[in-house]
Amino acid sequence: MMLSHKKVRRMSALRWKTIPMLGALLVIGGCGSNDDAGAPKPPSSSPPVAANRPPAEGPPAPEAPPATNPANSGSEWTVSTASSDAKVAEVGGLVFPKPASWKWSKPRMRFRTLQYDVPSKPGSGGSAEIVFSLFRGTDGGPTDMNIERWAGQFRGADGSPVEATIGTKEIGGLTVTLVETAGSYQSMGAAAPRTGQAQIGAIIEAPGRRVFVRLVGPEGTVVATREAFNAMLDGVMPAG
Numbered sequence: 001m002m003l004s005h006k007k008v009r010r011m012s013a014l015r016w017k018t019i020p021m022l023g024a025l026l027v028i029g030g031c032g033s034n035d036d037a038g039a040p041k042p043p044s045s046s047p048p049v050a051a052n053r054p055p056a057e058g059p060p061a062p063e064a065p066p067a068t069n070p071a072n073s074g075s076e077w078t079v080s081t082a083s084s085d086a087k088v089a090e091v092g093g094l095v096f097p098k099p100a101s102w103k104w105s106k107p108r109m110r111f112r113t114l115q116y117d118v119p120s121k122p123g124s125g126g127s128a129e130i131v132f133s134l135f136r137g138t139d140g141g142p143t144d145m146n147i148e149r150w151a152g153q154f155r156g157a158d159g160s161p162v163e164a165t166i167g168t169k170e171i172g173g174l175t176v177t178l179v180e181t182a183g184s185y186q187s188m189g190a191a192a193p194r195t196g197q198a199q200i201g202a203i204i205e206a207p208g209r210r211v212f213v214r215l216v217g218p219e220g221t222v223v224a225t226r227e228a229f230n231a232m233l234d235g236v237m238p239a240g
Contacts, residue, residue: 114132147201
């Protein structure tokens, strides 16, 4: 297991706990690989994140009240594209540093705002993906329940729940909740679980919105990418 002995660097106000994930968890909003969606379709009254932008991944909660701060309204938020700077990912008014080797990919499923393919390392078992999803206000459901749902999609070889490492840290005034786990992974709607998988997920709480980020793929690739993933979180800053 790649989880219990690793800690994210440069954390403050760090709290870790290891919990057994129960069999049946509530399906709520959040992003996920290979679509751990299975989420109910958002109501037609829910405002888009931005024109021509893919919706974020996860079911909506009641619509948030209109933002009163123009800086948080989303009117100026941009999302990285294939022609954007390959060394940063921009979404939800936040800019994340990233390796240029993570290649932009058109979001393949609903409720995804931005997506990258992460190349495999020698002997790692294949490529992984990083998915960003943007939610306004309380849309997407409670943070802790999303984290638990992500963890609950992993099982041991015998089908039993696996332990997940869950924690929080503060980065530049933003609260970040994290989860790591590994095992057999079955996303919502998948015909069968895939063995030897792992994930690192994060939910970043910014004024008026949250950005969900999830790295999922073969365990070897996720382990090899952990340092770059953590550096991406530690380097997040407001756009502009």
